[in-house]
Amino acid sequence: MTPLLSLRGIGMSYGAVTALRDVDFDIGAGEVVALCGDNGAGKSSLVKILAGAQAPTAGSIALDGANEKFRDPQDALRKGIATIYQDLAVAPRLSIWQNVFLGSELTRPPFGLLDKRRMAEMSRGFLARLAVDIADMETPVERLSGGQRQAVAICRALRWDARIIIMDEPTAALGVKETAQVLELIRRLQAEKHTVILVSHAMQDVVAVADRVVILRGGRKVQDRPVAGLTAGDLAAMIMQRAA
Numbered sequence: 001m002t003p004l005l006s007l008r009g010i011g012m013s014y015g016a017v018t019a020l021r022d023v024d025f026d027i028g029a030g031e032v033v034a035l036c037g038d039n040g041a042g043k044s045s046l047v048k049i050l051a052g053a054q055a056p057t058a059g060s061i062a063l064d065g066a067n068e069k070f071r072d073p074q075d076a077l078r079k080g081i082a083t084i085y086q087d088l089a090v091a092p093r094l095s096i097w098q099n100v101f102l103g104s105e106l107t108r109p110p111f112g113l114l115d116k117r118r119m120a121e122m123s124r125g126f127l128a129r130l131a132v133d134i135a136d137m138e139t140p141v142e143r144l145s146g147g148q149r150q151a152v153a154i155c156r157a158l159r160w161d162a163r164i165i166i167m168d169e170p171t172a173a174l175g176v177k178e179t180a181q182v183l184e185l186i187r188r189l190q191a192e193k194h195t196v197i198l199v200s201h202a203m204q205d206v207v208a209v210a211d212r213v214v215i216l217r218g219g220r221k222v223q224d225r226p227v228a229g230l231t232a233g234d235l236a237a238m239i240m241q242r243a244a
């Protein structure tokens with residue numbers, strides 16, 4: 001079967017610094033893949049490439065078997081890859097629906113007025129798919145919990161019908177309860193057959209939701225295996241292992 005996303009020989013150099021070397025991997029539709037590695041391993045560089053924020057200096061990317069080059073993040077989004085960075089890029093004072101449709105508002109003919117009702121209804125529908133219960137779509141995002149904010153950021157990806165959702169350290173700033181909520185969001189995405197790439201330093205999160213783990217070290221892929229049967233301790237040991 002053709003993988004949904006396929007990377008071949010991806011390299012990234014910043015002048016004299018090589019952040020990624022010859023990285024290959026395939027991701028199937030509906031998989032939750034954790035991308036792990038110690039600081040400086042190359043995770044952010046890879047995320048930026050997949051997000052369309054930077055072009056790799058070597059290698060190729062294919063979606064559904066067709067080679068792709070992303071001109072910019074908007075292009076990657078249009079092609080089905082949504083990236084949610086740790087800061088979530090939400091506008092705290094704006095409402096839930098305004099955030100979900102930020103920069104891509106729906107309008108009504110013939111005068112092009114904002115179709116607030118439809119945007120609010122659709123936002124409610126996206127949140128319902130994630131099993132997040134918030135009564136009022138006019139609620140400013142600053143009044144939401146960390147887990148709920150993450151849900152709003154995911155709704156933005158759903159609004160674009162993203163097939164691949166990249167989440168960069170989604171639980172890094174969250175407490176225990178909110179972390180559990182975010183992991184539940186990922187399970188919901190998985191149940192809807194979305195593909196999720198989870199960048200994480202939290203091995204217990206990886207064990208809880210990921211199907212597979214890809215570990216980078218010094219810019220190279222050193223592990224690519226199913227998570228089943230591994231403990232958080234096993235993963236931490238794999239990340240820290242010295243190169244042979």
Ligand SMILES: Nc1ncnc2c1ncn2[C@@H]1O[C@H](COP(=O)(O)OP(=O)(O)OP(=O)(O)O)[C@@H](O)[C@H]1O
Nearest residue numbers: 014017018019037038039040041042043044045046
């Ligand atoms: N814009 C840049 N210019 C120069 N070097 C860079 C740049 N971005 C990243 N690097 C270097 O590339 C290597 C990989 O960094 P990257 O941020 O991709 O790793 P990471 O795994 O995301 O680390 P962290 O977990 O700390 O975010 C590091 O040596 C880093 O210093």
